[in-house]
Each structure stands twice: as structure tokens, then as C-alpha cells.
Amino acid sequence: MNGVAFISLALVAGVTVLIGCSTTTHPSLPVSAVRPDGARLTKAQAISIAKQAVEIEGIQVTDYKEPDAAFEIHYGFRSQFTDWCVGFESKVPFPGGYFTVFVDDQRQTAKLAF
Numbered sequence: 001m002n003g004v005a006f007i008s009l010a011l012v013a014g015v016t017v018l019i020g021c022s023t024t025t026h027p028s029l030p031v032s033a034v035r036p037d038g039a040r041l042t043k044a045q046a047i048s049i050a051k052q053a054v055e056i057e058g059i060q061v062t063d064y065k066e067p068d069a070a071f072e073i074h075y076g077f078r079s080q081f082t083d084w085c086v087g088f089e090s091k092v093p094f095p096g097g098y099f100t101v102f103v104d105d106q107r108q109t110a111k112l113a114f
Contacts, residue, residue, distance in 0.1 A: 036071045038082055040105050043069050046084035050101035053110035054088065064088045071105070082106065 032044040041049070046069045051061050069086040082105040090097030100113045 038073055039071050039084075040082075041084065041103070041108065043071070043084075045108075046071075046103045046105070047086055049103050049108055049110050050084070050086035050088075053101055053103075053112060057112060061088075063091060065091055067101075069103075 067088045069084045084103040086101045103110045
């Protein structure tokens with residue numbers, strides 16, 4: 001085997017190893033299943049709590065698009081609290097066709113805001 005063939009074979013073997021190491025073999029978690037820093041709930045859990053609160057109020061969740069949630073940390077003078085802001089938007093646009101549910105991250109309770 002000459003020097004050029006040996007270098008080519010070594011280069012191909014090295015690239016093959018790098019490609020093999022760069023692929024993941026385990027499934028990654030969806031974003032909604034990951035807890036943000038400082039949160040007790042995941043995004044999916046917060047949305048589930050919000051949907052339950054909406055249904056208790058007699059609102060049909062199926063009339064609304066899939067809600068989205070954002071995690072927020074609020075700082076006070078001597079305290080801090082965390083909550084999720086879950087937004088619902090009607091599938092059929094009309095004035096006032098949206099509302100927000102605030103889910104307390106610590107107590108896992110929800111409040112509707114129209």
C-alpha cells in the first residue's frame with residue numbers, strides 16, 4: 001500500500017468515526033416536556049392545568065386553537081413567584097376571541113383573564 005492510499009483510507013475511517021459519533025441514538029424530549037430553569041411544571045403540564053380550568057368554566061376547548069404557554073419569573077421586594085401565561089385564541093376570529101389563563105407554577109392553580 002502506498003502513502004496516498006494509506007492517507008485516503010485513514011481519512012475515510014476518521015470521517016466515518018466522526019459521523020457515527022455525531023448522531024444521537026436516543027430520542028430527544030419535546031420542548032413541552034422540558035422544565036425551564038426555576039420551574040416546577042413543564043409547558044405541557046401548565047397547558048393541561050389551563051385547559052382543565054377552562055373546561056370547569058364551561059368553555060369548549062375544542063373551539064380554540066392549541067394554546068401556547070410562556071414561563072415567567074416575577075421579582076418583588078422580598079419575594080419572587082413564578083407562573084405560566086397560557087394563551088387561548090378562537091379558531092374563528094371575532095372581537096374578544098382570545099383569553100389568557102395564568103397558572104401558578106408553585107401551587108399549580110389557574111386563573112382566567114378575559
